[in-house]
Amino acid sequence: MAAHVDALLVSSLANIRYITGFSGSSALALISARDTLLITDFRYATQVREEVGDFARVAIESQSLWTGLWQLLPELAGVKVVAFESGQLLHRDFERLLNAGGRWQWRPTSEMVESLRERKDPDEVACILEAAEVARRALERTIPQIGEGMSELEIAGVLEHSLRAEGSEGFPFETIVASGPRAALPHARAAGRQVGAGDFLLIDYGAIVDGYCSDVTRTFVVGRASDEQREVYEIVRGANALASANVRAGMTGRDAAALARQYSEQRGQGEGFGHSLGHGIGLEVHEAPRLSKTAEAALPEQAVVTIEPGIYRAGWGGVRIEDDVFLDPSGPRILTSFPRELMEIA
Amino acid sequence: MAAHVDALLVSSLANIRYITGFSGSSALALISARDTLLITDFRYATQVREEVGDFARVAIESQSLWTGLWQLLPELAGVKVVAFESGQLLHRDFERLLNAGGRWQWRPTSEMVESLRERKDPDEVACILEAAEVARRALERTIPQIGEGMSELEIAGVLEHSLRAEGSEGFPFETIVASGPRAALPHARAAGRQVGAGDFLLIDYGAIVDGYCSDVTRTFVVGRASDEQREVYEIVRGANALASANVRAGMTGRDAAALARQYSEQRGQGEGFGHSLGHGIGLEVHEAPRLSKTAEAALPEQAVVTIEPGIYRAGWGGVRIEDDVFLDPSGPRILTSFPRELMEIA
Numbered sequence: 001m002a003a004h005v006d007a008l009l010v011s012s013l014a015n016i017r018y019i020t021g022f023s024g025s026s027a028l029a030l031i032s033a034r035d036t037l038l039i040t041d042f043r044y045a046t047q048v049r050e051e052v053g054d055f056a057r058v059a060i061e062s063q064s065l066w067t068g069l070w071q072l073l074p075e076l077a078g079v080k081v082v083a084f085e086s087g088q089l090l091h092r093d094f095e096r097l098l099n100a101g102g103r104w105q106w107r108p109t110s111e112m113v114e115s116l117r118e119r120k121d122p123d124e125v126a127c128i129l130e131a132a133e134v135a136r137r138a139l140e141r142t143i144p145q146i147g148e149g150m151s152e153l154e155i156a157g158v159l160e161h162s163l164r165a166e167g168s169e170g171f172p173f174e175t176i177v178a179s180g181p182r183a184a185l186p187h188a189r190a191a192g193r194q195v196g197a198g199d200f201l202l203i204d205y206g207a208i209v210d211g212y213c214s215d216v217t218r219t220f221v222v223g224r225a226s227d228e229q230r231e232v233y234e235i236v237r238g239a240n241a242l243a244s245a246n247v248r249a250g251m252t253g254r255d256a257a258a259l260a261r262q263y264s265e266q267r268g269q270g271e272g273f274g275h276s277l278g279h280g281i282g283l284e285v286h287e288a289p290r291l292s293k294t295a296e297a298a299l300p301e302q303a304v305v306t307i308e309p310g311i312y313r314a315g316w317g318g319v320r321i322e323d324d325v326f327l328d329p330s331g332p333r334i335l336t337s338f339p340r341e342l343m344e345i346a
Numbered sequence: 347m348a349a350h351v352d353a354l355l356v357s358s359l360a361n362i363r364y365i366t367g368f369s370g371s372s373a374l375a376l377i378s379a380r381d382t383l384l385i386t387d388f389r390y391a392t393q394v395r396e397e398v399g400d401f402a403r404v405a406i407e408s409q410s411l412w413t414g415l416w417q418l419l420p421e422l423a424g425v426k427v428v429a430f431e432s433g434q435l436l437h438r439d440f441e442r443l444l445n446a447g448g449r450w451q452w453r454p455t456s457e458m459v460e461s462l463r464e465r466k467d468p469d470e471v472a473c474i475l476e477a478a479e480v481a482r483r484a485l486e487r488t489i490p491q492i493g494e495g496m497s498e499l500e501i502a503g504v505l506e507h508s509l510r511a512e513g514s515e516g517f518p519f520e521t522i523v524a525s526g527p528r529a530a531l532p533h534a535r536a537a538g539r540q541v542g543a544g545d546f547l548l549i550d551y552g553a554i555v556d557g558y559c560s561d562v563t564r565t566f567v568v569g570r571a572s573d574e575q576r577e578v579y580e581i582v583r584g585a586n587a588l589a590s591a592n593v594r595a596g597m598t599g600r601d602a603a604a605l606a607r608q609y610s611e612q613r614g615q616g617e618g619f620g621h622s623l624g625h626g627i628g629l630e631v632h633e634a635p636r637l638s639k640t641a642e643a644a645l646p647e648q649a650v651v652t653i654e655p656g657i658y659r660a661g662w663g664g665v666r667i668e669d670d671v672f673l674d675p676s677g678p679r680i681l682t683s684f685p686r687e688l689m690e691i692a
Contacts, residue, residue, distance in 0.1 A: 024533060043532040043621055046660050091440045091454060092433040108437060157510025164503025169535060174516050186389040187370060189515060275389055314392050
């Protein structure tokens with residue numbers, strides 16, 4: 001525990017899962033040198049015992065998690081100063097700490113558990129690798145079933161069905177299927193638009209295995225690719241390959257992002273390159289570290305990060321190619337293996 | 347605007363969508379008597395203009411939404427006191443208000459937009475009804491394709507594929523497919539368990555149409571139902587029917603919940619009835635009002651609420667039947683129409 005703090009109140013569900021193993025959607029944890037307390041509600045009474053075992057003292061609250069906290073905190077002898085997660089606690093709940101929790105002193109902290117989560121141990125890397133493999137197999141199943149005339153929603157449905165069939169526990173984010181000019185919208189959700197010949201078809205999706213996420217993007221052309229489509233595609237592919245091969249632990253997130261940006265700019269395509277290069281993945285699909293022009297921190301060893309350069313032109317379309325890369329001390333290891341060559345689909 | 351407040355900072359994405367129509371995943375809005383400002387990032391530059399039109403002044407921020415706010419706020423003449431959403435703002439961002447936003451006075455507010463959202467206008471009810479219809483058709487497609495020997499994950503995949511094929515924009519929550527003893531876990535996610543003869547099969551899922559959610563649960567028996575299964579099922583079905591027929595605007599959430607609870611208790615099944623009876627649905631799948639034993643507020647007219655009684659026995663299984671009900675001033679109108687009679691599936 002940090003100096004001058006007797007305990008840490010954990011309100012982030014991903015942090016609670018990381019520490020205790022509990023995967024439910026409603027919980028608070030309190031960690032002191034002596035005790036780990038976990039408070040959840042009726043819906044998880046059976047599940048929490050299966051997942052947590054003897055690791056934590058578990059309380060099931062029928063009213064509210066906070067009621068449980070105010071009942072249990074006084075039982076922890078010697079706990080006077082408690083840290084809380086400033087980036088994971090709503091202002092409304094902060095006011096609870098000051099009011100109902102006025103007997104204790106509360107100290108905001110930031111990223112305490114998140115910084116531990118940046119470095120993945122071998123079991124965690126194995127889960128992310130398996131989530132990447134599930135994503136690859138699902139896309140392989142999907143490609144022969146999709147093509148011209150289908151709507152983006154239908155394509156999303158085929159892909160999500162394939163992800164489930166390959167064992168994904170869920171979807172780490174809303175599947176993006178964006179075709180034609182909609183491929184220029186980096187965060188388009190799937191919609192009713194029918195895919196036509198000559199369209200870009202951008203698919204950004206992921207799988208979940210034992211709570212760990214993969215996050216993959218591939219961009220296809222429906223029918224025959226035009227010269228302009230090929231040109232843009234190959235620049236993105238080159239930027240992806242260069243950044244994936246050269247990203248290193250110890251490099252700042254800004255320098256990592258510059259790898260791909262410089263490659264594109266040298267080829268006259270800096271303009272359409274608006275978002276960051278990538279982000280950490282793990283129990284959450286967006287977590288530390290960040291790879292962007294404002295990220296001054298060094299990338300830690302054993303992080304898993306996305307490398308996802310893209311070029312977008314409003315009204316015309318866009319290309320993004322995204323892989324998941326483990327920053328092994330010996331060098332980057334790409335966990336996602338679906339081919340990156342331009343693929344024309346029927 | 348409320349007395350003594352010149353503007354409202356809206357940080358809830360659902361509230362931002364309700365007010366401005368913008369559906370992206372990153373935004374802040376500032377609403378004063380004269381202006382509506384909307385700040386988002388590069389990824390949504392095209393989408394935000396399509397969705398919002400002239401309704402709001404839009405700013406695209408390349409650094410952070412907060413940087414944009416501190417640039418725009420000084421341009422709003424006469425704005426000195428700004429309300430913020432206490433239940434929708436992280437403590438970390440509250441500290442930004444006090445520091446970077448120290449020129450303004452900040453007042454916590456609660457549920458200002460949420461309380462408007464409780465009453466649905468006819469367009470909103472039409473969207474929820476369509477989301478309920480999509481959910482019905484998807485389950486009708488699914489039933490003939492599932493049965494003994496399939497895993498919960500595979501069943502979820504078939505259902506999600508059907509939801510997409512029927513036009514769902516996404517999944518309002520992680521699909522629950524819980525079989526056998528796992529049906530006793532009210533919030534089980536789908537897992538690898540294979541469905542066997544004699545199992546309960548509980549499916550809790552929903553669709554999204556124009557941003558509005560449906561939320562439906564049906565429980566089946568795989569193969570032939572035992573007498574005990576039938577008995578528990580019929581009590582839940584009776585509780586669902588009674589509550590759906592008698593829930594009224596003006597009744598407290600507690601009294602609504604008591605309708606179903608008393609029905610079950612009179613039949614000796616009060617014990618397994620641990621969660622609340624329901625919740626509002628709309629742009630979010632869980633929103634105000636609540637229907638539970640601690641909900642003192644009266645249900646508003648034109649709310650849409652779930653009615654979802656359940657009985658659970660650890661190690662044995664569970665039954666839940668959930669419908670979506672519009673509280674029309676003339677009486678409840680059930681929007682979800684998949685049959686509720688016990689169905690034995692192959």
